[in-house]
Amino acid sequence: REYMMSLSGSDDDDVIDEYNLDKFVALWTEEGLGHLRMLRFEEAGASFDKVYKIKPDVYLWQDGIVKYYLGDYHGAAESLAKNAKRYEVRFMEPASEERIWRDAAELKVISSLNGGRKVSKNFTNVPAAMRVVIDEESGVDEKTAELESIATERRKVIRIARQLFSCSLRNDSKGVALARAQLQACCGDSFPSSLKSSLPTLSTSKKSTSSSSS
Numbered sequence: 001r002e003y004m005m006s007l008s009g010s011d012d013d014d015v016i017d018e019y020n021l022d023k024f025v026a027l028w029t030e031e032g033l034g035h036l037r038m039l040r041f042e043e044a045g046a047s048f049d050k051v052y053k054i055k056p057d058v059y060l061w062q063d064g065i066v067k068y069y070l071g072d073y074h075g076a077a078e079s080l081a082k083n084a085k086r087y088e089v090r091f092m093e094p095a096s097e098e099r100i101w102r103d104a105a106e107l108k109v110i111s112s113l114n115g116g117r118k119v120s121k122n123f124t125n126v127p128a129a130m131r132v133v134i135d136e137e138s139g140v141d142e143k144t145a146e147l148e149s150i151a152t153e154r155r156k157v158i159r160i161a162r163q164l165f166s167c168s169l170r171n172d173s174k175g176v177a178l179a180r181a182q183l184q185a186c187c188g189d190s191f192p193s194s195l196k197s198s199l200p201t202l203s204t205s206k207k208s209t210s211s212s213s214s
Contacts (some may be wrong), residue, residue, distance in 0.1 A: 016054055025055050036062055041069050059086045061098050068105050073112070077105035094149045096158045103165035110169075143170070157186055 016024055032047030048063040064080035067073075080102035084095035146166055153159040160182045167175030 021054055025051055025058060029060060033062060036066060041066050045070060059083055059090065064101055068101065073105045073108040077102050077109065080105065094153045096153050096162050100162055100165050103169045106169055160186065
């Protein structure tokens, strides 16, 4: 807090140059985060736009969240994809939260192209320009890269949540059902009923029969 106050009280506000660029990045980022905490998405977006105008390669994943809630789903997916790559290059850890939100944004894009309905079997016909790839330079296809990234996520619930969104985006119904079942097993009674798995379950009588026969 003292650092932010010292920045706002400095006397070099007239011109943005290489000497005070980081100061304005910090100030406008904090300004945007303040708006975001108050759910003022348009104001937050304006602050983040100012940040990117002077430092296009800054890591600011909250920009994607703001775009998502403003209904700019493709812009959100692009922002989150870029920020995921920046995070992973810098910290050598999977940017799972950014990737989950990116998938959520892309699902919204696909749903809007499908008349507001759920993802259909032919969702692969969505124009390539509307599908954001995180790393186009790795030489590895997107699906393989995604599976490898998920496998490196050490937080169990986050890893399964990524599997759920990734399978949803690829219309993998079996993968979705399995991920939902795994999340339900982890969360117990607190798991949302709307997300409960569609996997078939044994009835109580069958369970008891199986137990007695064993």
